[in-house]
Amino acid sequence: MDVSVERGAIPDSTAPEPGGDSAEAGCAPQAAPEAARETAPAVTLLICTTCRAPGNDAPPDAQRDGARLLASACAASLPEGVAVEGVAVEGVSCLANCKRALSAAMVRRDGWTYVFGDLSPDSAADLLTGAALLAGSPDGLMPWRGRPDALKRGMVARIPPLFPKETR
Amino acid sequence: MDVSVERGAIPDSTAPEPGGDSAEAGCAPQAAPEAARETAPAVTLLICTTCRAPGNDAPPDAQRDGARLLASACAASLPEGVAVEGVAVEGVSCLANCKRALSAAMVRRDGWTYVFGDLSPDSAADLLTGAALLAGSPDGLMPWRGRPDALKRGMVARIPPLFPKETR
Numbered sequence: 001m002d003v004s005v006e007r008g009a010i011p012d013s014t015a016p017e018p019g020g021d022s023a024e025a026g027c028a029p030q031a032a033p034e035a036a037r038e039t040a041p042a043v044t045l046l047i048c049t050t051c052r053a054p055g056n057d058a059p060p061d062a063q064r065d066g067a068r069l070l071a072s073a074c075a076a077s078l079p080e081g082v083a084v085e086g087v088a089v090e091g092v093s094c095l096a097n098c099k100r101a102l103s104a105a106m107v108r109r110d111g112w113t114y115v116f117g118d119l120s121p122d123s124a125a126d127l128l129t130g131a132a133l134l135a136g137s138p139d140g141l142m143p144w145r146g147r148p149d150a151l152k153r154g155m156v157a158r159i160p161p162l163f164p165k166e167t168r
Numbered sequence: 169m170d171v172s173v174e175r176g177a178i179p180d181s182t183a184p185e186p187g188g189d190s191a192e193a194g195c196a197p198q199a200a201p202e203a204a205r206e207t208a209p210a211v212t213l214l215i216c217t218t219c220r221a222p223g224n225d226a227p228p229d230a231q232r233d234g235a236r237l238l239a240s241a242c243a244a245s246l247p248e249g250v251a252v253e254g255v256a257v258e259g260v261s262c263l264a265n266c267k268r269a270l271s272a273a274m275v276r277r278d279g280w281t282y283v284f285g286d287l288s289p290d291s292a293a294d295l296l297t298g299a300a301l302l303a304g305s306p307d308g309l310m311p312w313r314g315r316p317d318a319l320k321r322g323m324v325a326r327i328p329p330l331f332p333k334e335t336r
Contacts, residue, residue, distance in 0.1 A: 046327065092328055093336060094326075095325050095326060096324075096326040097325040103325070105327045113281065156264075157264055157273070157325060159214065159281055162208060162277075163208075
């Protein structure tokens with residue numbers, strides 16, 4: 001059984017997550033492994049490529065809505081006045097947030113991590129706007145002011161950095 | 169208005185998270201800041217201390233269910249045969265997972281991060297069992313086999329490490 005397909009189609013939190021799946025492509029420049037940690041962008045936007053939008057009954061082998069969202073984020077232009085500098089976009093095969101698909105996470109280097117759900121294939125600009133806000137935040141938290149509504153309504157969780165602890 | 173109280177009492181994802189709250193105490197040994205990153209435990213278990221269990225209508229200034237869960241995790245004995253080595257327990261004022269309170273996250277150093285919800289004040293042993301599984305995992309993922317049912321049903325999200333990418 002293709003567990004990841006089952007997970008994408010029928011959210012079931014008692015089924016195992018499809019751990020060990022291979023990495024998905026994104027649109028971030030790939031640094032050499034030994035240099036990657038030092039040159040990581042301020043924010044990495046991780047988009048679940050297995051997610052299907054609620055009510056989508058396309059065949060299992062059809063392109064997933066999450067994969068469409070990833071492609072859109074890689075191609076998207078940001079709303080005027082919002083910088084995308086410091087944001088990398090990557091796909092990941094499962095964020096295990098299937099109950100609230102489509103799903104994405106943002107990891108701020110040495111800052112907070114955010115998980116969002118209830119997204120749509122058209123959410124790329126909102127995600128990039130939020131990622132840019134997080135990348136530019138002086139305290140490593142995503143500001144509430146200016147955050148797209150989809151990232152307010154779709155808030156799933158946030159996780160503090162282990163270091164530093166000042167913003168907890 | 170005490171936003172954190174409102175968030176704990178009435179989950180509302182359109183209200184701002186109580187960012188900037190002060191750090192909560194836990195039961196991990198505190199290393200000096202400059203040494204902390206190198207000596208961090210394999211897994212840090214972060215328990216939201218603002219959460220109230222659904223239906224709890226205690227006064228806002230009463231001890232929160234999440235704070236009880238944190239205290240219990242700090243005092244808990246693990247089920248026989250499960251090691252707690254490599255696990256630190258800390259409180260955090262808001263994980264913004266209010267829709268599925270009580271809530272906790274686990275961060276594996278250089279591994280995956282997990283968010284769990286629908287917990288109870290009695291979930292400490294389950295959380296520590298899961299944290300020990302994650303700490304001992306060879307690939308940085310929490311194994312499904314042996315995971316307490318509460319951490320299967322209560323799965324909210326998981327986020328891959330930025331480095332290495334092999335387990336995505």
